[in-house]
Amino acid sequence: MGGKVGVKRGHGQAPPTVGAKQPAAKAAEPMRIAKAIAHAGLCSRRDAEAWIAAGRVAVNGKMLTTPAQVVGPSDRVTVDGKPLPEKQGARLWRYHKRRGLVTSHKDPQGRKTVFEVLPPEMPRVVSVGRLDINTEGLLLLTTDGELARHLELPSTGWLRRYRVRVHGRVTQEALDRLRQGVTLDGIHYGPVEARIDREQGSNLWLTIALREGKNREVKRIAEHLGLTVNRLIRVSFGPFALGDLPEGTVEEVKRRVLADQLGAKLTEQFGLVAPEKLRRQARRK
Ligand code: URA
Secondary structure, three states: OOOOOOEOOOOOOOOOOOOOOOOOOOOOOOEEHHHHHHHOOOOOHHHHHHHHHOOOEEEOOEEOOOOOOEEOOOOOEEEOOEEOOOOOOOOEEEEEEOOOOEOOOOOOOOOOEHHHOOOOOOOOOEEOOOOOOOEEEEEEEEOOHHHHHHHHOHHHOOOEEEEEEEEOOOOHHHHHHHHHOEEEOOEEEOOOEEEEEEEEOOEEEEEEEEOOOOOOHHHHHHHHOOOEEEEEEEEEEOOEEOOOOOOOOEEEOOHHHHHHHHHHHHHHHOOOOOHHHHHHHHHHO
């Protein structure tokens, strides 16, 4: 399954940025206090609101009682008397999810989550989109919620590629028709690339690639073709591939590779390269 390469060659052209110094935590623009705390990587916005209600957050020495407060770069925010940490640039990991884990931070039904089984040295991360409980394979994890939201947007247009084992039979012609896109129960799925890889008893192995990231999209499309999915493995997401990453392990994407894949604008937005370094690069061009 998959190639050996963990990261596919990208089209961005930002030069290597290893060891880049990160910009400080100060909000570049005014933002609500809970967002500023979440941006600094301390917790989620919801947690920050709970901390404010518990009287743990102060702005310029004055304890807050409500999250309805906007802070800017010149404000001094403290949690339990300590200033917010310097904001680290976004970090990204490839993670090989196994079957049986839910991709959410808390599961109301008490099932094990991806986040409970990550190595203890991992910082707080969020996933880029979700995989269903029985889906395996590549899940991207990041320290930056805004980056996650950006990468999972359909408008970002990153291709998600799956290896799919289905019960039943289908022709390549029927799969080729999915290239026009398909509307199922009022939900439109854009162009789908699908091919038959091989037969295995009463099953078929297919490769299916699409760009949207809608709920249960592969299973719904398979059902539409009269097929039942009994194994689903995501093998790539945009420029990142599962490769031979062992199940249950994480591997960080090097900052310079991430910068290369995201391009200059997003590299600056997500703090992957110090602003001074970006200015030097722009002067050299
Ligand atoms: N499509 C699905 O049906 N499930 C997933 O987890 C991912 C894509």
